Amino acid sequence: MKLYELTAHELHDKLVNKELSSVELTNALYARIDEVEAKVNAYVTLDKENALLQAAKVDAKIAAGEKLPVLAGIPGGIKDNISTLGLRTTCSSKMLSNFIPVYDAHVIEKLRADETIFLGKTNMDEFAMGSATTSSYFGATHNPWNLDCVPGGSSGGSAAAIAAGEAIWTLGSDTGGSIRQPASYNGCVGIKPTYGRVSRYGCVAFASSLDQIGPITKDVTDAAIVLNTICGKDEHDATSLNVEVPDFTKALVQDVKGLRIGLPKEYFGEGIDPKVKAEIEKAVKKYQELGAEIVEISLPHTEYAVVTYYIIAPAEASANLARFDGVRYGYRNMEAKSAPEMVTMSRTEGFGAEVRRRIMLGTYVLSSGYYDAYYNKAMQIRTLIRRDFEEAFQKCDVILTPTSPVVAYPIDGKMDPLQIYMLDVTTIPVNMAGLPGISIPCGFVDGMPVGMQLIGKILDEETILRAAYTFEQATEYHKVFAPLGGNNND
Amino acid sequence: MKVSAEEVKHIAQLSRLTVPETEMQIFTEQFNQILSYADIMQKVDTTGIEPTPYVLPITNAFREDIAKPGVSHEAALSNAPAVENDGFKVPRVLE
Numbered sequence: 001m002k003l004y005e006l007t008a009h010e011l012h013d014k015l016v017n018k019e020l021s022s023v024e025l026t027n028a029l030y031a032r033i034d035e036v037e038a039k040v041n042a043y044v045t046l047d048k049e050n051a052l053l054q055a056a057k058v059d060a061k062i063a064a065g066e067k068l069p070v071l072a073g074i075p076g077g078i079k080d081n082i083s084t085l086g087l088r089t090t091c092s093s094k095m096l097s098n099f100i101p102v103y104d105a106h107v108i109e110k111l112r113a114d115e116t117i118f119l120g121k122t123n124m125d126e127f128a129m130g131s132a133t134t135s136s137y138f139g140a141t142h143n144p145w146n147l148d149c150v151p152g153g154s155s156g157g158s159a160a161a162i163a164a165g166e167a168i169w170t171l172g173s174d175t176g177g178s179i180r181q182p183a184s185y186n187g188c189v190g191i192k193p194t195y196g197r198v199s200r201y202g203c204v205a206f207a208s209s210l211d212q213i214g215p216i217t218k219d220v221t222d223a224a225i226v227l228n229t230i231c232g233k234d235e236h237d238a239t240s241l242n243v244e245v246p247d248f249t250k251a252l253v254q255d256v257k258g259l260r261i262g263l264p265k266e267y268f269g270e271g272i273d274p275k276v277k278a279e280i281e282k283a284v285k286k287y288q289e290l291g292a293e294i295v296e297i298s299l300p301h302t303e304y305a306v307v308t309y310y311i312i313a314p315a316e317a318s319a320n321l322a323r324f325d326g327v328r329y330g331y332r333n334m335e336a337k338s339a340p341e342m343v344t345m346s347r348t349e350g351f352g353a354e355v356r357r358r359i360m361l362g363t364y365v366l367s368s369g370y371y372d373a374y375y376n377k378a379m380q381i382r383t384l385i386r387r388d389f390e391e392a393f394q395k396c397d398v399i400l401t402p403t404s405p406v407v408a409y410p411i412d413g414k415m416d417p418l419q420i421y422m423l424d425v426t427t428i429p430v431n432m433a434g435l436p437g438i439s440i441p442c443g444f445v446d447g448m449p450v451g452m453q454l455i456g457k458i459l460d461e462e463t464i465l466r467a468a469y470t471f472e473q474a475t476e477y478h479k480v481f482a483p484l485g486g487n488n489n490d
Numbered sequence: 491m492k493v494s495a496e497e498v499k500h501i502a503q504l505s506r507l508t509v510p511e512t513e514m515q516i517f518t519e520q521f522n523q524i525l526s527y528a529d530i531m532q533k534v535d536t537t538g539i540e541p542t543p544y545v546l547p548i549t550n551a552f553r554e555d556i557a558k559p560g561v562s563h564e565a566a567l568s569n570a571p572a573v574e575n576d577g578f579k580v581p582r583v584l585e
Binding site: 098099102103151153186195196209223235238241281285301303304307308310311318322325326327328329330331332334336337338341343344345347348353356357359360361363364374376377378379380381382383384385416417418422432433434458474 | 493498501502504505506507508513515520521523525526527528530531532534536539540541542543544545546548550551553555561565566568569570571572578580581582583
C-alpha cells in the first residue's frame with residue numbers, strides 16, 4: 001500500500017506509533033502530486049512550504065508526547081471557494097485570480113486548531129456554478145478513473161484529488177449536489193451536512209440558502225472525523241445552528257437491522273441509466289441481506305426540483321455576486337473611463353460565460369413583473385418539496401437514491417446547459433429541503449464508479465452515517481483505487 | 491421566444507454586464523430555452539402555499555455587543571486594484 005492510498009484514521013495511527021512522520025507523509029503527497037497532477041489538474045494552488053512547516057510542528061508535538069486530534073499532521077485539500085488567510089483563493093475565476101484572503105473561513109480556523117495540513121486549493125467550476133469542473137479559469141479537472149471523463153462538480157478538484165491520491169481528505173461545498181455528485185463520479189465518500197450544521201463564514205457565497213460545506217474522503221470513517229471538526233455554531237454566520245454536535249464517529253456502527261430505507265419511485269424512472277439503476281438495485285438487495293426493511297415512498301414534486309433550483313440559485317447568486325465590482329478586490333479593467341463603465345467592463349471580462357448566464361437569469365427572475373411568476377413561485381414549490389420529504393420520513397428513516405442518474409461522462413461530450421442541469425435532479429431536492437445527504441461508492445458501470453445517495457432527516461447525520469458505514473464494511477467498492485487510465489487531451 | 495435580444499441587453503445592463511454581439515444569438519437562445527422549461531412550474535397549484543426562502547426557522551441571531559478587532563485598514567486595502575491616499579481609487583464617478 002502506498003501512503004497516499006491510506007485513510008486519515010489509518011495514517012493517524014501510524015503518526016502516533018511513530019512509524020511515520022507528518023513531514024514524510026506530506027512529502028509523499030507532494031511527490032504523488034508531482035507525478036499525476038499534469039494529467040488530473042485537481043489543484044489551482046499548492047502551498048508546499050507552509051504545509052511542510054506545519055508538518056514539522058506536528059512532528060515536534062508527537063515527539064514531545066502530546067495527544068493530538070485525528071486530523072493533526074494529515075494532509076488535505078481545500079476547495080478554492082473557501083477563504084484561507086494568506087493563501088490565494090480564486091473560486092477558479094479570472095475575477096479572483098489574484099485574491100489573497102485577509103481572514104480564514106470558520107471551517108479553516110477549526111481545522112487549523114486541529115493542526116491539520118493544507119496541501120493547497122482544489123479546482124472547481126467557476127464560483128461553484130457547474131457540475132463538471134469544466135468552467136474553471138484554470139482549466140478542466142480530469143477524472144482519475146478515466147482522464148477523458150469529467151470528475152463531476154462543482155467540487156471536482158476535491159473529489160479527483162482523493163481518487164488520484166493527491167490528498168487524504170478534502171473539503172467541498174454543495175449547493176445543488178456539488179459534493180455528492182463529484183464524490184460519486186470519483187468513487188469517494190462525500191457528505192453534505194444539514195443546512196446550518198457548518199458555518200458558511202468565509203465560503204464565497206453562491207446561493208446562501210442552499211450552500212453548505214462538507215468533506216470528501218476515501219471512507220465513511222474519515223467523513224465522520226472531518227465532520228466532527230468542522231460542525232458547530234459560529235456567530236459570524238447567522239444561519240449556523242446553535243445545536244449540540246454529536247461525536248459522529250460514535251454513529252459508525254455496523255447495524256441496519258430494522259432500519260427503514262425508503263426508495264422514492266420518482267428517482268428510478270425515466271432518465272436514469274439502466275446500468276446505474278442495476279447497481280443501485282444490487283445495493284438495495286445488500287441492505288435487505290443486512291437486515292434493513294425496504295419501503296417504497298413517493299416524492300411527488302421531484303420533477304419540479306431542477307427548475308425551482310435554477311430559479312432560486314441564480315436569483316441568490318445575482319445578489320451575492322453584485323459585490324464583484326472591481327473596486328475593493330478582484331479583477332478590474334484598467335482602461336475604463338468612468339466608474340460605471342469600469343464596473344461593467346470588469347464584470348464582463350472577469351466572469352466566465354456560465355457565471356454571466358446565471359447572474360443574468362437571476363436578475364431577470366427577480367426583476368419587476370417577473371418576481372411572482374418565477375422567484376416567488378419557485379419558493380412556493382420549494383415548500384412542497386420540503387413537505388414531500390416530511391411525509392416520506394413518516395414511513396422511513398433514510399431515503400436511498402442514485403447520487404446521479406449517470407456515471408462520469410466524456411469531457412468533450414456535447415450537451416447544452418439545460419441537459420446538464422437536468423442531471424442534478426437526484427441531488428438538488430436535498431439542498432432545497434436543507435437535509436443531510438451522503439454519497440458512497442456502490443458499484444461500477446464500464447469501469448466508472450457509481451454512487452449511492454442516502455438522505456437523512458434534518459440534523460440526523462448519524463443515521464445516514466451508520467447506514468453508509470454498514471454498507472461500506474460489507475462491501476469492497478471503497479477499496480478500489482483509480483487507475484488513471486485514458487488520456488488528458490488538453 | 492420569451493425574451494428578445496433587446497431584452498437580453500437590458501437584463502445585462504441591470505446585471506452590470508454586457509453580452510458581446512458575437513455571443514448574443516446563442517445566449518438569447520439558451521436563455522429562452524431555460525425560461526421555457528420554467529413554464530412547467532405553472533402546472534403546480536401553489537394557492538395559499540407559503541414560500542420557503544430559508545429551510546430553518548431562523549429569525550434574528552443576536553450576540554453581545556462587544557468591540558472586537560476587525561480587519562485592519564492595511565488588510566482591507568491589500569487586494570484593491572488601485573489605492574490612493576489610504577482609500578480605494580476608482581475612475582471618475584461624476585462628470
